[in-house]
Amino acid sequence: MRADDDSLYREQLPNVCNLVTDGGRKLCRPTTVTNKFPILSWLPRYRTEYLAQDFIAGFTVGLTTIPQAIAYGVVAGLEPQYGLYSAFMGCFTYIIFGSCKDVTIATTAIMALMVHQYAIISPDYAVLACFLAGCIILVLGLLNMGVLVRFISIPVITGFTMSAATTIGSAQINNLMGLSSPSNDLLPAWKNFFTHLTSIRRWDAILGVLTLVFLLLMKHVKDIKWGNKTFWKYLALARNALAVIIGTYLAYALSRDGNQPFRVTGNITAGVPPFRPPPFSTTIDGTYVSFGEMISTLGPSLGSIPMIAILEIVAISKAFSKGKIVDASQEMVALGMCNIMGSFVLSMPVTGSFTRTAVNNASGVRTPLGGAVTGCLVLMALAFLTQTFYYIPKATLAAIIIAAMISLVELHKITDMWKSKRRDLLPFLVTILTCLFWSLEYGILCGIVANLVYILYSSARPQLNITVEKINGHEFGLVEVKQKLDYACAEYVKEKVVRFINQQNGETHLIVLKGEEINSIDYTVAMNIITLKEDLEVLHCDLVCWNWNMGSAGVVCRLKPEMRSIFKFNYAIEELVAAHFDGSPNTSSTVTIASDN
């Protein structure tokens, strides 16, 4: 009882000195170093038999990465080689810092879409965005801010992904049909499509639609039960590479005197990008643009690109680490380093890619070392294959993007929400509508805020039971609160009690406020308990706080020591009521105060 009683008069706070020394000790412990460099824990235990598996998986991922990278370079509004520039440095860096063996780092369709508006001004914006996003993610990771991602609920993530996929896919409908598309936005893309129906290029359209159908069918080839199952699985995984090879061959074979039947990717600058710091200033149309001006152009993207990048990698690493705890902050450190290093080789912002991570997992990767193979494959493609890339038809790339986006539009999740909790459709709808028709950056923010409203609303409306009880002929109101009280509900509680007393027509002269389960209250709630007591006195009613949690009672008592007298601990309710109404010396003081008024 001593210690408990003590907490009425002194707030129990964590010892700051201990916190600091603990933190310091934790920071210098060897495991902390290993945690920040996961390679130190898995490389010493590497076994030679892993090599073959890592090689196969890395090679398969590489084959998937190359066509996707070129396509996403196009989505970003950059020359195709920028997609490839973004696809190798992340793989190498993640080997050192990454903690999840399956995750593959490269640019994704959503990242590409988010830099598009700046990248079309100058590629330097995309590279600078990569560097800055990397720095922000790294700092957030080191500050252990990974938990913030938890405030983005599945309905909001679903809404965001669906609308991003719809936007990206819609923009490619023009490329699929051989039209040139002026914008990456949803409505302008469809408007352009419908106003230029007569300009559709026949051969492009045929190739595009056939490729799309091919890709959508090939996805299900893995379910074939006939023959060698592994063969079908790998065939399904290689579908993008196959589509590109067939399309490129057709474009090459059908070309006459430099004229192709299809619109093709065209010249890709050959060679590995130079290793140099990201551009902190640039020149656009002969005008010098300073770092400050570049920052102000990037604007809100500097918040949204890191947020989405973190969201993607954390979601992916959690999905693929069944039964293991994912250190979200370490994943952020790894992702930050990948972006920072990437920006030295002209990369645009990168994050974990769901498709390629799934391919990596399905190919049986054993350690993050598989990424090295993928990275080398991309580098070799840049060095030796760019001439071949000239002939990749744009319609083929568009089909690859659209097929990937279709799989992101998970309509079944809408019916899931409808079946399980309809209320959750609201943040989903807010997110998807604002993302589609306003902007992805602000849309996801609107969704998050709309969803926070639920949390805030429930904190303002605590569960409160008020009942009229009668013991030995004495009537009193019993108020039961079953949760911690925040300032947002302070007035609600007070109002409920006063309203209850007003409804009793002056027949109830005692309110017992039971508080065993009120784990914590704040200053505002304490102030309201004090004014509640004063308000009740005007109504000729006493307030007794019964069996409160000591910590919460202390907040009130320390604020106004006179309130100590209304807190009663360790009484049975019968004793309490009897003592109050029959005027045992212990409680008579409160009665006197009340009858004074």
Next chain:
Amino acid sequence: MRADDDSLYREQLPNVCNLVTDGGRKLCRPTTVTNKFPILSWLPRYRTEYLAQDFIAGFTVGLTTIPQAIAYGVVAGLEPQYGLYSAFMGCFTYIIFGSCKDVTIATTAIMALMVHQYAIISPDYAVLACFLAGCIILVLGLLNMGVLVRFISIPVITGFTMSAATTIGSAQINNLMGLSSPSNDLLPAWKNFFTHLTSIRRWDAILGVLTLVFLLLMKHVKDIKWGNKTFWKYLALARNALAVIIGTYLAYALSRDGNQPFRVTGNITAGVPPFRPPPFSTTIDGTYVSFGEMISTLGPSLGSIPMIAILEIVAISKAFSKGKIVDASQEMVALGMCNIMGSFVLSMPVTGSFTRTAVNNASGVRTPLGGAVTGCLVLMALAFLTQTFYYIPKATLAAIIIAAMISLVELHKITDMWKSKRRDLLPFLVTILTCLFWSLEYGILCGIVANLVYILYSSARPQLNITVEKINGHEFGLVEVKQKLDYACAEYVKEKVVRFINQQNGETHLIVLKGEEINSIDYTVAMNIITLKEDLEVLHCDLVCWNWNMGSAGVVCRLKPEMRSIFKFNYAIEELVAAHFDGSPNTSSTVTIASDN
């Protein structure tokens, strides 16, 4: 059990049809009309003996209002008569719509400060702000949005009030010393004071400081126990009026050939303002300014002025309606109407004034009718006394403002917070620092957000007890959750359980998740329960959800009907564990799934 079981398969939603018809019926009920026009309920019961009391109170408030109104006109950067224009229409309108007898509506120091930046461009901005703020407050009131005020905690209100008072008081230090002040901001005001120390006008400074000392002393005159207590009380109430009368007399008596020893208020435009619609466009220096341009100049003030106005009136009406429930939304309707009507007579934004409401209450007002007397007194002053106002020394007005502001800086609240809950000092400090050194509008927003973090943090960290239990030699982990689960804590719960199992080194093969007190979960939590089960299967551990709240269990079961088998209701824990480990037919299916992996 039937109805309960049903809720596993169908979400229990409120009947929308009933909601609509109920709402319609409520809207057409006679009490709703009376609620919106409280005068209809108190005027028929008005008794003649109230008249004298209402008259005396209204007259006293009028005497306090007139000097304050002139002073606040100066704070707003307007000509002094604008303060008086703001001081009568609110009184008349509140009689019809107001529900709290003590509240007095007029402009306040904080309102004046908030319009200052626009009012110095043109008074039309202040009048338009009054009209628009009125419309916004009215709409929010009709939509019953009064509850939103609850999200502004006492620490944030305290921080805001203190910094506003400090800013207003600091700006008047220049007027007190006879200096002309270029800005109403904190730092520029003090900088101006210290760089112009040599320009201090001796007589202004003497009058100012003496008046200030006089006012601060007179405030305590009411505590004198000697002689007629009522006399001292009214003397204390009349201190502002006395200061003005003495100062004005001195300025008049000491003036020689139109030269006064003091800087005086100067010409005040005589007469009652015309009744005409607020200005929806204006002309500044000969340039036409459209409605749209005026709106964009007012900018964020259109959010913050209504918010602060609502905050002030709701706080005041609650403080003075002991034991009665204040209808915050009706107060907002009244305040909105006061502002709208006020804008027709060139008023700046108005709200409830704490000082004058306290005077009203102390003077024993019986009904809102007292406001009519106050309003008439202000109108008469405008009509007949403006010539006298010419001689009011600026230093006297500055002293009145500073004295009022000093009483708003309640330093004892800081020690209160320190004693009762130190955590609450953080939102307080955020508010006061951002308000002082950035802007009042954004400062209060920062404070609100800083405080919301506490609510959000606690929703992300639910109380969770995980213990190892042993029944009949069977070991299992018992997870107890005592509150509703939001999406923000979904991953936290999952992570805690998986971490627990990892720590048990494969010795625990059953997790019992007790959920009697989980009142509600959402889609994200349901998804995480499902993936938790899958994660646990990988770790050779089963999950049983024991005695869950039916509504919450339903969210999971409707999402994935197979999950029905892990929910066990109406079992004792011993039965449950025995059935699970000894393989009674009821639970064997779960065991099989687990051993498959």
